[in-house]
Amino acid sequence: MRGVPRPDLRPELFAAADRILAREGAAGLTSRAITDEAGCAKGILHNHFDGLEGFLTEYAADRLQRAVDELSGLPARAGQGDILDNLTEAAVTLFDSGALPTAALISARPALATRIGTAIAADSALNTSERFFADYLSAEQTAGRLLPGQDTHTLAFALVGSIHHLFFTSQGTELAPTRVRQIIRTLLRL
Numbered sequence: 108m109r110g111v112p113r114p115d116l117r118p119e120l121f122a123a124a125d126r127i128l129a130r131e132g133a134a135g136l137t138s139r140a141i142t143d144e145a146g147c148a149k150g151i152l153h154n155h156f157d158g159l160e161g162f163l164t165e166y167a168a169d170r171l172q173r174a175v176d177e178l179s180g181l182p183a184r185a186g187q188g189d190i191l192d193n194l195t196e197a198a199v200t201l202f203d204s205g206a207l208p209t210a211a212l213i214s215a216r217p218a219l220a221t222r223i224g225t226a227i228a229a230d231s232a233l234n235t236s237e238r239f240f241a242d243y244l245s246a247e248q249t250a251g252r253l254l255p256g257q258d259t260h261t262l263a264f265a266l267v268g269s270i271h272h273l274f275f276t277s278q279g280t281e282l283a284p285t286r287v288r289q290i291i292r293t294l295l296r297l
Contacts, residue, residue: 133215164222170209178239185246195288203272237267
């Protein structure tokens with residue numbers, strides 16, 4: 108209905124975009140496809156999101172933030188379980204939790220990268236995720252489970268950068284946990 112506020116609109120539209128991306132890829136994300144999938148008025152993206160590009164920017168930024176939010180509990184896992192298991196699971200989760208479709212969207216629409224960068228400003232998803240990895244590694248080092256004297260911030264940078272590279276060279280497939288584990292083992296000398 109026209110003019111009736113819908114607090115659930117944003118998540119409904121984002122979920123519709125998720126389904127379209129999974130089914131048709133980035134090329135399927137049109138204003139009409141998204142609003143049809145969500146069952147709402149055609150002009151809603153223009154009225155609430157500054158058009159399709161504005162919607163896609165908010166959608167991609169939201170999905171990147173969700174991926175980082177999933178990683179936020181990593182530092183609290185220090186001292187529990189196996190270090191390699193914890194880091195492998197965190198890295199795979201970070202890059203497989205909506206990152207594949209979001210990366211495909213950004214690749215298909217390069218101008219979105221700049222808009223997303225502006226939307227999430229100074230504290231980008233990769234910087235935040237790197238900080239969570241560094242905090243985890245520092246906590247493991249303090250607990251005596253990681254070699255003393257290692258630069259945990261540089262290790263976190265190398266870890267995130269390596270997995271990021273693996274993600275983008277995997278050509279649209281999910282990360283292989285065994286490969287991620289091998290990279291982490293090599294970097295941390297475990």
